[in-house]
Amino acid sequence: xxxxxxxxxxxxxxxxxxxxxxxxxxxxxxxxxxxxxxxxxxxxxxxxxxxxxxxxxxxxxxxxxxxxxxxxxxxxxxxxxxxxxxxxxxxxxxxxxxxxxxxxxxxxxxxxxxxxxxxxxxxxxxxxxxxxxxxxxxx
Amino acid sequence: xxxxxxxxxxxxxxxxxxxxxxxxxxxxxxxxxxxxxxxxxxxxxxxxxxxxxxxxxxxxxxxxxxxxxxxxxxxxxxxxxxxxxxxxxxxxxxxxxxxxxxxxxxxxxxxxxxxxxxxxxxxxxxxxxxxxxxxxxxx
Amino acid sequence: xxxxxxxxxxxxxxxxxxxxxxxxxxxxxxxxxxxxxxxxxxxxxxxxxxxxxxxxxxxxxxxxxxxxxxxxxxxxxxxxxxxxxxxxxxxxxxxxxxxxxxxxxxxxxxxxxxxxxxxxxxxxxxxxxxxxxxxxxxx
Numbered sequence: 001x002x003x004x005x006x007x008x009x010x011x012x013x014x015x016x017x018x019x020x021x022x023x024x025x026x027x028x029x030x031x032x033x034x035x036x037x038x039x040x041x042x043x044x045x046x047x048x049x050x051x052x053x054x055x056x057x058x059x060x061x062x063x064x065x066x067x068x069x070x071x072x073x074x075x076x077x078x079x080x081x082x083x084x085x086x087x088x089x090x091x092x093x094x095x096x097x098x099x100x101x102x103x104x105x106x107x108x109x110x111x112x113x114x115x116x117x118x119x120x121x122x123x124x125x126x127x128x129x130x131x132x133x134x135x136x137x138x139x
Numbered sequence: 140x141x142x143x144x145x146x147x148x149x150x151x152x153x154x155x156x157x158x159x160x161x162x163x164x165x166x167x168x169x170x171x172x173x174x175x176x177x178x179x180x181x182x183x184x185x186x187x188x189x190x191x192x193x194x195x196x197x198x199x200x201x202x203x204x205x206x207x208x209x210x211x212x213x214x215x216x217x218x219x220x221x222x223x224x225x226x227x228x229x230x231x232x233x234x235x236x237x238x239x240x241x242x243x244x245x246x247x248x249x250x251x252x253x254x255x256x257x258x259x260x261x262x263x264x265x266x267x268x269x270x271x272x273x274x275x276x277x278x
Numbered sequence: 279x280x281x282x283x284x285x286x287x288x289x290x291x292x293x294x295x296x297x298x299x300x301x302x303x304x305x306x307x308x309x310x311x312x313x314x315x316x317x318x319x320x321x322x323x324x325x326x327x328x329x330x331x332x333x334x335x336x337x338x339x340x341x342x343x344x345x346x347x348x349x350x351x352x353x354x355x356x357x358x359x360x361x362x363x364x365x366x367x368x369x370x371x372x373x374x375x376x377x378x379x380x381x382x383x384x385x386x387x388x389x390x391x392x393x394x395x396x397x398x399x400x401x402x403x404x405x406x407x408x409x410x411x412x413x414x415x416x417x
Contacts, residue, residue, distance in 0.1 A: 001140040001142075001279040001417070003279075003314040003315050003416055003417055005314055005382060005384045036142040036144055036274075037142050037274075037276070038179055038274065038276065040316055040380055040382050042380070042381060042382050042389055043391075044389050044390055044391040044394065045391040045393075045394060046330060046331055046332040046391060046393055046394040051234045051235075051237050051238070052185060052234065052237075052238045053185055053230065053234045054185040054218075054230055056218070056221050056222075057217070057221060058216065058217035058218035058219070058220055058221035058222075058227065059217070059218050059221075059227070059230050059231075059234075060217075061217040062216050062217050062218050062227055062230065062231055063230075063231060063234055066209060066210055066231045066235065067235075069209070070209065070344065070347070070348065071344055077336065077340050078335070078336035078337070078338075078339040078340050079332075079334070079336035079337050079340050080336070081336055082334050082335060082336035082337075083334075083336075088336065088337070088340055091331065091332055091337050091340065091341075092337075092340055092341060092344045095329045095330065095331045095337075095341055095397075096235070096329075096344065096345075096374070096375065097235065097237075098237060098329050098330075098375075098376060098379070099329070099330045099394070100379060100380045100381065101237070101238075101239060102179055102181070102239045102241055102380055103181060103239065104144065104179050104181050104272050104274040106144045106272075106274075111181055111183050111272045112183055113182075113183040113184040113185060115184075115185055116183065116184060116185040116238070119234075133382050133384075133389045135314075135315075135316065135382035135384075137276070137315070137316065137415065138142055139140070139142055140279040140281075175281040175283055175413075176281050176413075176415070177318055177413065177415065190373045190374075190376050190377070191324060191373065191376075191377045192324055192369065192373045193324040193357075193369055195357070195360050195361075196356070196360060197355065197356035197357035197358070197359055197360035197361075197366070198356070198357050198360075198366070198369055198370075198373075199356075200356040201355050201356050201357050201366055201369065201370055202369075202370060202373055205348065205349055205370045205374065206374075208348070209348065235374070236374065236376075237376060240376070240378060241318055241320070241378045241380055242320060242378065243283060243318050243320050243411050243413040245283045245411075245413075250320055250322050250411045251322055252321075252322040252323040252324060254323075254324055255322065255323060255324040255377070258373075276415065277281055278279070278281050
């Protein structure tokens with residue numbers, strides 16, 4: 001058994017924008033030479049989230065729209081009173097979505113469906129460069 | 140440490156229908172003979188999700204109802220324009236719920252609560268046969 | 279590779295109240311002496327959830343408020359008819375949030391962001407003493 005800890009650097013898009021990480025994650029798994037195990041992705045920040053999606057132009061609108069309904073930007077947020085920030089809805093979205101994703105691989109290949117991609121979801125009010133943790137555990 | 144990769148095949152129920160996987164997952168853990176570790180469940184598809192619930196008839200209605208409020212079927216979804224599909228709400232629900240679940244086991248037994256079951260949640264507009272990935276890592 | 283299974287005991291706060299577990303989880307990782315791996319947190323109950331958040335007074339209001347919008351307490355829940363309970367919304371919230379959280383650590387330190395804490399979210403209608411599963415896998 002081996003543990004390999006690495007990172008991904010990505011450019012993100014504000015307000016629910018999604019970034020497809022699938023190829024980069026598969027490359028990191030391939031480089032380890034491991035055959036069976038898990039890749040654990042983690043966002044070290046409280047306004048970003050990880051999930052999977054069929055990464056196509058329609059859902060790149062539908063997912064942010066659904067998140068906006070859950071935490072609308074025109075509501076009052078107590079978080080804004082604490083810091084003078086404007087990203088209370090982003091914190092709410094990220095905590096509800098969750099910062100982690102675990103994907104098994106077998107024979108060196110991620111066990112994703114054909115129409116399923118690994119995505120980072122930027123919940124903050126501005127895009128930025130993000131560093132994500134990628135840890136691979138397997139044999 | 141051992142990694143054992145397997146699968147479960149289940150029949151699912153449309154529009155938020157839940158399937159109780161607890162006994163099948165415990166059986167797979169038992170068959171490995173491992174005592175301490177995790178079972179990672181993963182749905183290789185973008186309209187299904189995994190979580191836990193008290194699996195009883197009331198919540199089998201309440202959970203789908205809550206998901207319908209989050210992504211109502213009578214809204215417009217850009218996903219429908221992309222493919223002519225009708226399952227935009229299902230994609231939204233599945234991405235928000237997440238495709239993965241990790242449950243620790245100790246002394247060979249899943250660490251679930253007494254009134255807590257592992258469930259697959261079918262977010263698509265039709266039930267189907269699904270294959271889920273089950274990977275067990277432990278010693 | 280080692281698997282260490284332990285537990286945390288916490289006092290929780292009703293209706294979306296959050297408890298910061300970060301220091302206790304880091305202490306458990308430190309005690310194992312492991313350098314690279316994951317900590318898997320799991321709530322063995324169907325009305326509690328785990329996630330991360332910027333743990334500050336504002337979001338301690340905003341997160342419960344958002345959960346209340348997703349599963350309002352004044353709706354009808356079929357769960358109440360099953361048991362005569364009043365915690366249907368809590369079950370819905372917990373299933374949507376999910377009972378598990380996986381956080382990688384490297385060089386013995388959790389890979390959290392500076393403004394990011396690990397939290398338990400009590401979704402039930404009363405606070406209580408809870409026991410959480412903490413399993414650490416690494417080398």
